[in-house]
Every structure is written in structure tokens, then in C-alpha cells.
Amino acid sequence: MKHYCVNEQEYIIRQAVPTDAEQLARVRYQIDGETEMMDRVQGEALLTERDFCTLIESDQQLSNHLFLVAEIDQHIVGFLRCEGSQLQRSCHHVELGVAVLKNYWGLRIGQHIINQAIEWAMTTKLRKVSLKVVEINEKAVMLYQKLGFVEEGRLKEDKLLSDGLYYDTLLLARYI
Known part of the structure; x- marks a missing residue:
């Protein structure tokens, strides 16, 4: 668990536990x-809450999975999940997803x-x-670049947004 204070707002970041499941279902929605x-x-x-509970319990059992939550006054305001493969040739790599209210x-x-x-990832010896x-x-792209992520590829016209236009998805990675 780590504590932070930014703009006079305190929050913690910690590993998710099964009792977070109900809040996580609402926050994701x-x-x-x-x-x-x-x-x-x-x-x-x-x-659902049950889905999140299962996911958290499963992640706790796998060395290349991580589920973190950001919490303010005991309310989850964001989360991050890293998911790795169980295949030998790919288990050195995890995919990260992050979201904040x-x-x-x-x-x-x-x-x-x-x-x-x-x-x-460093302590787990991931690559x-x-x-x-x-x-x-x-803003997200700039943050990821600031944190050492580099573009590895681009999925052309991958996302259709509400403006009716198709946008590329960038594939970014950070090597440890």
C-alpha cells in the first residue's frame, strides 16, 4: 500500500481484494x-460483482497478474490490471489496463x-x-511516453467513436 497527496487530496494505491468487487463493478460501469x-x-x-471477485482471486494466484486499486476515503476511484500469459513463450510479458473516474x-x-x-514488473522479473x-x-499517450513506453505498432481504423470516425489504436510497450 502506498499513500499519495496531490493538490491536497490524499489517496492510497493498494492491491485489490475480493471485498472490492462490488465497488469495482460500479466504478468500471x-x-x-x-x-x-x-x-x-x-x-x-x-x-458483475461475482465476476470481479473471481478475477481478483484468480489474479492473486498468478505471479504475472496484478490488480491494483486507487482509493480515496475508502472509495475506489480507479484501478489497474496487468494480465500475463501462462504460456512459456509469452509469460515474460503483461498487458496493462488502467482507468480513473x-x-x-x-x-x-x-x-x-x-x-x-x-x-x-521489475521485482517480478518481467521483461x-x-x-x-x-x-x-x-494526455494518456503523453503520460505513457513520460513513463518510458514506446510505440510498437498501430492498429489502423481500430475504434469507431461517436463522431462517426474511425481512429487508430496505438500499441505501446515499456521494456523492463
Whole structure:
């Protein structure tokens, strides 16, 4: 567990536990409705409290999986998950996903939770952390680059957004 204070707002980042499942289901649903930068529109690929509980318990058993939450006053305001493969040829690599409730943007929660994941990847002796981001999510792209991620590829016209246009998805990675 790590404590942070940004703009006079205190928060912690810690590993997820099964009792977080109910809040995580609500937070994920809310985030999906706050931005188009996620893979889903609100209500798609819904994860229930039970789904999150199973996911957290499973992640706790796998050495190349990590599930972190950011919490303010015992309320989850963001989360990060790293998922690795169980295949020998790919188990050195994890894919990262991160999300923060819009009301808490600007508190560097994303930066701190990703840094914690990078520290974990180093101690776990992983080789690569990757992620996907829509090209027009400029703030996120700049953050990832600041944290050492580099572009490895681009999925052309990968996301259809509400403006009716197709956007590329950037494939970014950080080597440990």
C-alpha cells in the first residue's frame, strides 16, 4: 500500500481484494460512460460483482497478474490490471489496463498506479509491459511516453467513436 497527496487530496494505491468487487463493478460501469477512450461503451461486456471477485482471486494466484486499486476515503476511484500469459513463450510479458473516474483526473492517480505496476514488473522479473490506447487520447499517450513506453505498432481504423470516425489504436510497450 502506498499513500499519495496531490493538490491536497490524499489517496492510497493498494492491491485489490475480493471485498472490492462490488465497488469495482460500479466504478468500471461508471468509467465506461464517462469517456470514449475505453474499449467499451457503457453496459457492454459488463462484469458483475461475482465476476470481479473471481478475477481478483484468480489474479492473486498468478505471479504475472496484478490488480491494483486507487482509493480515496475508502472509495475506489480507479484501478489497474496487468494480465500475463501462462504460456512459456509469452509469460515474460503483461498487458496493462488502467482507468480513473473523471472526477479524479488531474491527481496523478494514473501516473502513480502505473509506476507501482512498473515497480512490480521489475521485482517480478518481467521483461515487457504493454498497453493499447486510442490515438486521440493525447494526455494518456503523453503520460505513457513520460513513463518510458514506446510505440510498437498501430492498429489502423481500430475504434469507431461517436463522431462517426474511425481512429487508430496505438500499441505501446515499456521494456523492463
